[in-house]
Amino acid sequence: MPAIHLWCKIMFQLLAQNVLNALQLGSVYALIALGYTMVYGILTMINFAHGDIFMVGTYLSLAGAVFLLGLPLKLPLVVVFLGAMTFSMLLTALLGVSIERLAYRPLRSAPRVSAVITALGVGLFLENITLGILGPQPRHFPDLIPLTRWEVAGLTFTPLQVLIIVMAAVLMILLDLLVRRTLLGMAMRAISYNRPIVPLMGVPVDHVISLTFAIGSAIAAAGGLLYGLAYPVLDPLMGVRIGWWAFIAAVVGGIGNIRGAMLGGFILGAVEVFTPLVLPSSTYRDFVAFSLLLILLIFKPTGILGRPVFERV
Amino acid sequence: MQPILEITDLSHSFGGLKALTDFSLEIFPGELVGLIGPNGAGKTTVFNLITGVFRISAGAITFRGEDISDWRSHRITAAGIARTFQNIRLFKELSVLDNVRLGAFAQHRYSLLDALRRSRRFNTAEQQVTQQAFELLERFNLTHYAHTPARHLAYGEQRRIEMARALISRPQLLLLDEPAAGMNSSETEDLIRRIRQLQDEFALTILLIEHQMRVVVNLCQRLYVLDFGQTIAAGSPQEIQRHPAVLEAYLGKDGDLLSEAPEPDEGTL
Numbered sequence: 001m002p003a004i005h006l007w008c009k010i011m012f013q014l015l016a017q018n019v020l021n022a023l024q025l026g027s028v029y030a031l032i033a034l035g036y037t038m039v040y041g042i043l044t045m046i047n048f049a050h051g052d053i054f055m056v057g058t059y060l061s062l063a064g065a066v067f068l069l070g071l072p073l074k075l076p077l078v079v080v081f082l083g084a085m086t087f088s089m090l091l092t093a094l095l096g097v098s099i100e101r102l103a104y105r106p107l108r109s110a111p112r113v114s115a116v117i118t119a120l121g122v123g124l125f126l127e128n129i130t131l132g133i134l135g136p137q138p139r140h141f142p143d144l145i146p147l148t149r150w151e152v153a154g155l156t157f158t159p160l161q162v163l164i165i166v167m168a169a170v171l172m173i174l175l176d177l178l179v180r181r182t183l184l185g186m187a188m189r190a191i192s193y194n195r196p197i198v199p200l201m202g203v204p205v206d207h208v209i210s211l212t213f214a215i216g217s218a219i220a221a222a223g224g225l226l227y228g229l230a231y232p233v234l235d236p237l238m239g240v241r242i243g244w245w246a247f248i249a250a251v252v253g254g255i256g257n258i259r260g261a262m263l264g265g266f267i268l269g270a271v272e273v274f275t276p277l278v279l280p281s282s283t284y285r286d287f288v289a290f291s292l293l294l295i296l297l298i299f300k301p302t303g304i305l306g307r308p309v310f311e312r313v
Numbered sequence: 314m315q316p317i318l319e320i321t322d323l324s325h326s327f328g329g330l331k332a333l334t335d336f337s338l339e340i341f342p343g344e345l346v347g348l349i350g351p352n353g354a355g356k357t358t359v360f361n362l363i364t365g366v367f368r369i370s371a372g373a374i375t376f377r378g379e380d381i382s383d384w385r386s387h388r389i390t391a392a393g394i395a396r397t398f399q400n401i402r403l404f405k406e407l408s409v410l411d412n413v414r415l416g417a418f419a420q421h422r423y424s425l426l427d428a429l430r431r432s433r434r435f436n437t438a439e440q441q442v443t444q445q446a447f448e449l450l451e452r453f454n455l456t457h458y459a460h461t462p463a464r465h466l467a468y469g470e471q472r473r474i475e476m477a478r479a480l481i482s483r484p485q486l487l488l489l490d491e492p493a494a495g496m497n498s499s500e501t502e503d504l505i506r507r508i509r510q511l512q513d514e515f516a517l518t519i520l521l522i523e524h525q526m527r528v529v530v531n532l533c534q535r536l537y538v539l540d541f542g543q544t545i546a547a548g549s550p551q552e553i554q555r556h557p558a559v560l561e562a563y564l565g566k567d568g569d570l571l572s573e574a575p576e577p578d579e580g581t582l
Contacts, residue, residue, distance in 0.1 A: 197402045199386030202419025
């Protein structure tokens with residue numbers, strides 16, 4: 001009996017620990033998935049450059065943090081963290097808005113496939129310009145959060161883990177409130193339902209679309225900072241895999257649906273964390289994630305929380 | 314007195330088809346003017362040109378002394394021109410309340426920062442909009458449906474939502490595109506009463522497109538008649554009813570102007 005009891009306890013601890021890890025990783029995926037889903041919701045276009053916008057956001061966080069740490073002021077780490085976050089969210093928002101303005105808006109009335117190809121092009125542009133400027137060698141993210149460990153009932157927490165989960169939750173709640181409760185959010189939803197008449201409500205549509213890109217990109221930058229702190233090795237191609245995963249998260253949750261993106265993010269976090277426990281190695285994780293996507297597309301193409309697509313006339 | 318809306322020599326064509334030719338019109342503050350004509354006469358095209366849905370290629374439109382010919386739709390709406398649509402254009406998935414609230418977008422500006430910080434300015438603006446929306450829902454007997462998606466409502470109710478949505482922007486000029494379309498005679502009577510009442514209370518100037526002669530004769534002070542994009546007559550309802558060109562355009566050679574209305578046509582908006 002005691003042996004079984006102990007075994008159960010260990011299994012439970014293992015499970016709980018992995019759920020915690022999945023929440024941490026899922027939070028980051030969810031933050032990035034939000035950007036895909038917001039842009040799709042408003043323009044019915046997949047912004048394939050979003051993963052690379054996330055990558056730039058991560059590097060900008062790194063730049064902000066390194067700059068602030070290098071000042072001879074001995075700034076407290078909280079200030080460095082907040083400063084790096086503000087810096088990178090603002091600049092990444094600007095990047096997202098510029099991409100929309102320069103690359104996507106001229107194609108607004110072109111066939112959708114043109115915009116998608118352009119988005120892939122913008123992604124390659126961002127990857128290669130980052131490679132060109134910074135070189136291929138990985139960079140290390142400084143530790144801004146104390147590396148202490150807390151043990152509670154056999155579970156190991158780190159302050160960073162708590163920070164990631166809490167910050168992601170706060171950002172998601174704010175965004176959800178913005179979209180559901182405010183006139184601006186209403187305008188975003190209205191554009192997704194019936195764009196031609198939205199200007200006749202006095203809504204400057206281009207302005208709202210720019211704001212959507214700004215918000216989505218800024219949230220990706222926040223995700224980038226958190227990711228950089230948790231997995232501190234950055235390289236210019238990091239946005240490719242993470243971007244794909246976040247995209248799958250958005251589709252699994254129901255693309256265009258903000259709560260769906262959050263749900264999808266956590267599901268993908270779980271896939272990544274639990275794959276090596278079930279299958280021989282973690283290299284199967286992409287196989288599992290894409291299988292999930294393919295199966296879901298067959299049985300529920302609109303995703304878990306997605307609304308059925310109404311034909312827009 | 315200066316006209317609130319002045320249209321001069323407006324023309325528009327779709328491909329090779331001339332939809333509107335040298336159309337001119339003046340409306341003075343407080344007037345209720347009708348724009349009538351058979352199917353495909355170019356009436357809705359006039360509304361689409363006024364509200365910036367179509368770009369103006371020839372002619373000019375002045376609103377309260379300002380040339381708005383090049384303005385985009387959202388700016389025109391913000392300046393005080395609101396409209397309803399011939400074929401109902403609601404956000405079908407949004408609640409009735411949200412549909413109406415959205416109409417107030419231009420009147421209540423606050424920055425994104427205000428919204429994220431839930432500042433006082435933001436909160437009062439949002440509360441005001443919601444309160445105004447409920448007042449209008451009350452007026453149009455829609456309070457009960459405030460949280461229902463618009464698509465669940467009946468046709469006549471959807472028409473009333475459009476009206477409430479147009480009014481919440483506090484327009485100076487209201488454009489009504491066939492407000493009586495699809496209504497029976499008692500509903501039409503009710504509509505006429507409602508429009509008069511609104512005009513008094515909100516000090517509105519109204520330009521109204523209508524098929525049914527009965528509606529415009531009872532309601533409008535002046536009428537413009539379009540046929541194949543040409544203005545064939547303008548004047549008081551009494552003059553128009555006797556105008557030979559109008560009789561011919563509308564009815565062929567004979568018949569009664571006040572009888573049956575033709576089927577509504579399908580416009581782009």
